[in-house]
Amino acid sequence: MLYTDWEKIDVDMADVSKVNGDVLERDRQYVWHPYSAMGKDDPVFAVESAEGVRIKLVDGRELIDGMSSWWCTIHGYNHPVLNAAVETQLAKMSHVMFGGLTHEPAVRLAQKLVEITPEPLQTVFFSDSGSVAVEVAMKMAIQYWNVKDLPARQHFLTIRSGYHGDTFAAMSVCDPVTGMHTLFSDILTPQYFVDSPDCDFGQPCAGSDMAQMNSCLQKNNQKIAAVILEPVVQGAGGMRFYSADYLKQVRQLCNEYGVLLIVDEIATGFGRTGKLFACEHAKISPDIMCVGKALTGGYMTLAATLTTAAVSETISSGDPGIFMHGPTFMANPLACSAALASIGLLLSSPWQQAVDKIEKVLLDGLAACREKPGVVDVRVLGAIGVVELDHAVNMRTISEKFVAEGVWVRPFGRLIYLMPPYVINEGDLRVLTAAVVSIVNDLSV
Numbered sequence: 119m120l121y122t123d124w125e126k127i128d129v130d131m132a133d134v135s136k137v138n139g140d141v142l143e144r145d146r147q148y149v150w151h152p153y154s155a156m157g158k159d160d161p162v163f164a165v166e167s168a169e170g171v172r173i174k175l176v177d178g179r180e181l182i183d184g185m186s187s188w189w190c191t192i193h194g195y196n197h198p199v200l201n202a203a204v205e206t207q208l209a210k211m212s213h214v215m216f217g218g219l220t221h222e223p224a225v226r227l228a229q230k231l232v233e234i235t236p237e238p239l240q241t242v243f244f245s246d247s248g249s250v251a252v253e254v255a256m257k258m259a260i261q262y263w264n265v266k267d268l269p270a271r272q273h274f275l276t277i278r279s280g281y282h283g284d285t286f287a288a289m290s291v292c293d294p295v296t297g298m299h300t301l302f303s304d305i306l307t308p309q310y311f312v313d314s315p316d317c318d319f320g321q322p323c324a325g326s327d328m329a330q331m332n333s334c335l336q337k338n339n340q341k342i343a344a345v346i347l348e349p350v351v352q353g354a355g356g357m358r359f360y361s362a363d364y365l366k367q368v369r370q371l372c373n374e375y376g377v378l379l380i381v382d383e384i385a386t387g388f389g390r391t392g393k394l395f396a397c398e399h400a401k402i403s404p405d406i407m408c409v410g411k412a413l414t415g416g417y418m419t420l421a422a423t424l425t426t427a428a429v430s431e432t433i434s435s436g437d438p439g440i441f442m443h444g445p446t447f448m449a450n451p452l453a454c455s456a457a458l459a460s461i462g463l464l465l466s467s468p469w470q471q472a473v474d475k476i477e478k479v480l481l482d483g484l485a486a487c488r489e490k491p492g493v494v495d496v497r498v499l500g501a502i503g504v505v506e507l508d509h510a511v512n513m514r515t516i517s518e519k520f521v522a523e524g525v526w527v528r529p530f531g532r533l534i535y536l537m538p539p540y541v542i543n544e545g546d547l548r549v550l551t552a553a554v555v556s557i558v559n560d561l562s563v
C-alpha cells in the first residue's frame with residue numbers, strides 16, 4: 119500500500135471520537151492535569167461535549183459553566199460562527215510555517231488587533247500561549263534597551279499578587295509568595311516588587327499609594343527595562359481589583375523615568391472588565407501589550423504581543439537587527455481565523471450591555487455571601503465575581519459539591535469566583551450565584 123492511498127488506511131478513530139467508559143481510569147494512569155499530582159485521586163470529570171454555556175459530562179450530567187474554561191470561551195461552546203470560521207480555514211490549510219511565509223488570517227488579525235487596541239500599538243507578534251506572549255514582551259523590552267545602549271536595563275518591576283504565566287521569565291514576575299519562587303529560586307531572575315495597590319477600583323490614588331512604585335523607579339530605573347502588570351484586575355495571583363488611577367500614575371512614572379510599560383491583558387482583554395481592554399479604564403496606552411485567553415473565544419491556543427512603532431523600529435534597527443524569537447506554530451491559521459471570528463462576533467454584539475447585566479446579577483446574587491462566617495470580601499467588576507474566604511478551600515471536596523449543584527466552578531486557594539461566558543442568560547447565571555451561596559454556606563457550618 120502506498121502512503122498516498124490514505125483512503126485505504128483504516129485509522130482507528132474510535133479512541134478519539136467515542137468516549138470509552140474507562141476514560142477516567144486511563145486518565146489517572148497516563149495524564150497530568152494543571153497543577154496536579156499523578157497517582158492521587160483528585161476528582162476529574164470527563165466531558166463528552168459542550169454547547170452554549172453547558173458542559174456535558176460522559177455520565178450524562180450537564181453543568182452550567184461559570185469559568186469560561188479559564189476565562190476564554192466568552193461566546194460559549196460550539197458556536198456556529200466560530201465553527202464555520204475554523205472549518206472554512208481547515209479546507210484551505212491548517213498550518214504553514216511563518217518564517218518566510220504569510221497568510222490572510224494572520225495579516226487580517228494583526229490589522230484588527232492594531233485597530234481595536236490603544237492607538238500607539240502598531241505591530242503584532244503572534245505566539246501560542248499567554249506565558250510565551252509575556253516572555254516575548256520581556257525580550258522585546260530587553261532588546262529595546264540594548265539597542266538604546268542601556269544594556270543594564272534587564273530587570274522588571276511589578277506589583278505583588280500578579281500572575282503572568284508559568285514559564286521562567288513569566289514566573290519571575292508572578293507574586294513571589296503565591297507564585298513558585300522558593301521552589302525555583304536559584305534559576306529565577308530576581309525582579310523588583312512593590313506592594314499591590316491598596317486604592318480600590320473607582321477610587322482615586324493618593325501620593326502615598328504611589329510611594330513604593332515611585333521610590334523603586336527612582337532608585338533602580340537604570341536597571342529596569344519595564345514595569346509589567348495586569349491592568350486594574352489581577353487574576354490568578356489573587357483576583358484583586360485596583361484603582362485605574364494607579365495605572366494612570368504608573369504610566370506617568372514610567373514616562374518620567376524613561377521605563378517601558380508592559381500591560382498584561384491576557385485575562386482582562388476582550389471585554390471581561392466592562393471595557394474592551396482594561397487599560398481603557400485608565401485611558402492609558404502601554405508600550406507593549408499581551409493578549410491571549412479570550413482572543414480566540416476559547417477555540418484554539420493563540421496569544422499576541424503588540425508594541426509601538428518606536429519599540430519595533432528600535433529593535434529592528436540595532437544589533438542584531440532582528441527580534442530573537444520565533445515559535446514553530448506562530449500565527450497558526452486556524453487559530454487566527456477563530457480569533458478573527460471571535461473578535462467580529464464580540465464587536466457586532468451588544469457585549470457591553472451583556473457584561474453590565476452580568477455585573478448587576480453577580481452583585482445581587484453574591485451579596486448573600488457577605489454576612490457568612492469565613493467570608494472576607496465579595497467583589498464584582500464586569501463579568502467577574504469573587505468571594506474571598508479567610509481560609510483555603512478543600513479542592514477535593516469542593517469541585518464535587520459544585521458538580522452536584524449542576525455547575526462548573528473551580529476555586530483556587532481562598533477564592534471562589536465566577537467568570538461566565540458573556541452569552542449566559544439571567545436564569546443560568548442565578549443558578550451559578552445560588553450554587554456559590556449554598557457552598558459558602560456549607561463551608562461555614
Ligand SMILES: *Cc1c(COP(=O)(O)O)cnc(C)c1O
Pocket residue numbers: 247248249250252281282283284348353354382383384385386410411
Ligand atoms: C493565564 C494568564 C497568563 C498565562 O497564559 P497561558 O496561556 O496560561 O500561558 C499570563 N498572564 C495572565 C494575566 C493570565 O491570566
